[in-house]
Amino acid sequence: MITTRNRAEALERTCERIAALNPPPAEVLITADGCADDTMNVIRKHVPHATVIINKSARGSVACRDVMMQQASADLVFALDDDSYPEQLDCFALVSRFFEEKPKLAVLHFPQRSDEYPATLSQTEFGAEHLTRSFANSGAVLRRSTYLQLPGFEPLFFHMYEEPDYALQCVAAGYDVLFSPVITIRHHYSGKARSEMRNHHRHARNELWSTLLRCPLPFAIGIVIWRVSSQFRYACKRGWSWVIREPGWWWQALAGVPYCLTNVGFACLEITQTPVFGFQPAVFRTSFLMKFIVAQVGARRGYAVPVILQKAGMLERFYTDVAGNIGPSAVFSAAWVLPLVGESARRLVGRRLPFDIRAKTTTFPAITLPHVFRRVIIARDPAAACREDVRFSDALGRAMARRGFGNATHMYSMLGECGPLFAEGKRRGLIVISEIYLALSTERILTEERKEFPGWEENVPDYAAVCRGFDSSGGPRADADFAICPSEWVRDDLVRNFGFPIEHAAIVPYGVNPEMLSVPDEPVHGRILFAGTAELRKGIHYLAMAAEKLVEHGLHYEFRVAGHVEQSVANQRQCRYLTFLGRVPRSGMTREFASADLFVLPSLAEGSAEATYEALACGVPVVTTREAGSIVRDGIEGRIVPSRNAEAVANAIAELVEDRQKRERLSRAARKRALDYIWVRYGERLVEALKCFANN
Incomplete structure (x- = not known):
């Protein structure tokens, strides 16, 4: 992994060396941190397969390395500067054995031949292997699995001192930091754009922050x-010009003290007697106090929440119903070819637990698989299916509670699923955080809409009556201390209509797969795409009426609806201008987004519709409502129209389809907007919100 900023010439030399390594690296991660030079061309020329993270404004080398450590797929990560590289082309083979032989080895670092110290350029002896208390990221191999268990590089530092801070974490947790001359690093150090005094200030400031943390x-x-x-004594030795500027870093350090004092609260500090600071006591054994039990039914965004918490060192246990790649459920998922259970098994195949969280995951197939069979049998009875779902959530929550709470301090709920687990956790004093992934007023809104549009949705059960008598019926507010809301619309509904304290609710928008950013924008003029279940909640009837109005004005556009549709909807006269595609696989949806002129989702109630994120990433302007909870800004990436207003939907569609210059401008802005909402950013925002809750 390499972080660089406007040093394309130095980076080119390093990239050339990386391309020559044998064996080659499994992946190359490069962060272009606020670069305005030829950096991207250099990367494309020498390491075209590198994964590049682009920060439009500089976030600092420390934060960049932290992100890359979390994103890396291999367990051993070779950290380099943009002006350093290993001198031995077979370096990977030489260093990997150390980690195989030493399971407690967290960091392996090497001697450097550096222009900063000319004598090292011809040096041949660098001493024997020995344990250390620091290292240089310009030439070190880090074990990622260890990194993910510790606080890691502190982004607050921006630049400098992350190495001794991380080495302290490793030693405190019982891991080794080892120096070995098995290979050497060539460091083409340059004093260009470097300031001794600025580096001194950063080092001193970060050293103080590290002490507080x-x-x-x-x-x-x-x-x-x-x-x-x-x-200060060091500044005195450098002269009066340094002394009078010394208060500069004091003020910088003071600004970060509140952050340090609040974040040290996430660590339990056990004093040991190993000298690191130079006197006793010196090492402090660190383990996160903020430990979460996450419980959810289904894969929900690819198990994003437990994976994020595991990477942040905050996951205690993960409870879920079943997964397609572990336990008896793996056998059941192989039954997708059978006629009775085929559809359920096919969905289960898609539930692939990421490796990082398997060790902390408990599934409940003995409860879940019978539920699946019962659900298949009663599928045509909505009221019975609803009661079965609530009964299952209730039974699952009780089973989870019996499995225990370990050392958890917090619990993460998905809109009140598995209610008995969180009720018991609350009784034990755990803090409960609920993700409100769908606005709580949704059922009220739909009840009103079904009265206005009878016949569109048939045999809808009385959910409130069905839920009576179950522990899960208390809903997401029953035990929640804090709420994660994916959009402002959900947060406002929670506060205004349900009396939830606004200071206990955080807005954390979702994310999009960065691969969607590379989908070509090849719009077919007048092709309108809708993605999701064709139902009243998502405003399919208003899209249908908008299509009618456009036809009345002589505008014959193509309306494509990708998603499940009931016959009661498809057979409505108003839908005669809509083309229903049914469920479309992921590969097919990529083609649909690529050819769409506009994406339209006139929802009445959502959390934050993920299809809108995907449309933006593909460069497709979006017409939607505030209730969709999207990140679209009116007039910038699309149009925000009033809900329940077919006329407004029709006008917005015609405006963007007929004005090609505006459509192109919004398309460029859409991709730019999506860049700030990739999944990595979602993880950062979620962890930050959880830490803010802890401070509250």
């Missing part, structure tokens, strides 16, 4: 005083 009171007070005085 890793050291418990009251010891932190004495160490901070010692740190500040030591740095």
